[in-house]
Amino acid sequence: MEIFYKKGFIKIKQNIDFNFLTSLFQEDEYRSIFSKQCHQDHILNTSIQIMNIENNSNLKNIYNILNKNFNPHNIKTDLHAFFSFNSGSSGRPHRDPYGVFLLGAYGKTLYIVEGKEYLVEKGDVLTIPQNALHKSISITPRIVLSLGTKVY
Numbered sequence: 001m002e003i004f005y006k007k008g009f010i011k012i013k014q015n016i017d018f019n020f021l022t023s024l025f026q027e028d029e030y031r032s033i034f035s036k037q038c039h040q041d042h043i044l045n046t047s048i049q050i051m052n053i054e055n056n057s058n059l060k061n062i063y064n065i066l067n068k069n070f071n072p073h074n075i076k077t078d079l080h081a082f083f084s085f086n087s088g089s090s091g092r093p094h095r096d097p098y099g100v101f102l103l104g105a106y107g108k109t110l111y112i113v114e115g116k117e118y119l120v121e122k123g124d125v126l127t128i129p130q131n132a133l134h135k136s137i138s139i140t141p142r143i144v145l146s147l148g149t150k151v152y
Contacts (some may be wrong), residue, residue, distance in 0.1 A: 001099045001129045005118050007101075009125040010065055014058060016105040016143055021079065021083060026066035046134065047084045049093045054079035059145070062103065066147040070101045080146045081105070093135040098149035100104060102129040107142030111135070120144060 014020070024030060031051045054077070063079045071077055082091070083106075093112075102111070104120040108128045111118045111126055113134040118126050128134050136144070 001111060001126060001130060003132070004118075004125065004127040007121075007123050008123045009111070010123050011060070012062065012103075012105060012123055014102060017087075018083070018106075018141070018147075020058070021050070021081065021143065023058075024050060024053060024081075034066075035108075038041060043121070043133075046139070047082050047089050050080050050081040050083075053081055064146065066101055066145075069125075070147060077147050077149055080148070081143060082136065082146060084140075085141050085142045087138055087140055089138040091136045093133055095131045095133055096128070096148065097130060100129065101128045101147040102126045103145045103147070105143040105145050108139035109142045109144055110137045110139055112137070 025032075030053055033049050033051070054061055059079060059120070066079070067074075067077060102120060102121050102125065104124040105124060109120045111120060111128070111134060113126075113128055114132050120126050
């Protein structure tokens with residue numbers, strides 16, 4: 001898989017913002033984690049991940065569109081949301097053992113993939129190949145949806 005980056009690739013009709021995330025937690029008990037270790041006095045300076053939201057009725061259409069476009073072999077996938085409240089929040093540099101397909105849902109996120117920079121905004125898609133070194137940095141408060149191969 002090669003890096004694919006397309007501005008405005010998917011038109012997101014619903015308003016996916018922080019109120020939307022709050023409604024996710026009210027509807028179901030999704031697992032959420034900090035994307036990296038953070039000091040207890042500065043937890044809002046990190047990115048947070050909400051896991052396995054692919055069956056949420058409000059996200060099912062987006063999940064299906066991502067699968068249709070980026071999962072030609074119909075392998076098992078999951079959908080996660082990553083969000084940050086503060087500009088400058090970042091995940092740690094890491095490699096995933098599977099390809100990742102990112103969709104900007106809110107705000108602006110800078111991704112550094114193998115040393116090259118990509119600005120992801122609402123509707124933009126960025127694919128990150130398996131084992132590619134990458135890191136995210138919030139330019140503004142942001143929400144990004146991530147389609148990946150189901151690994152658990």
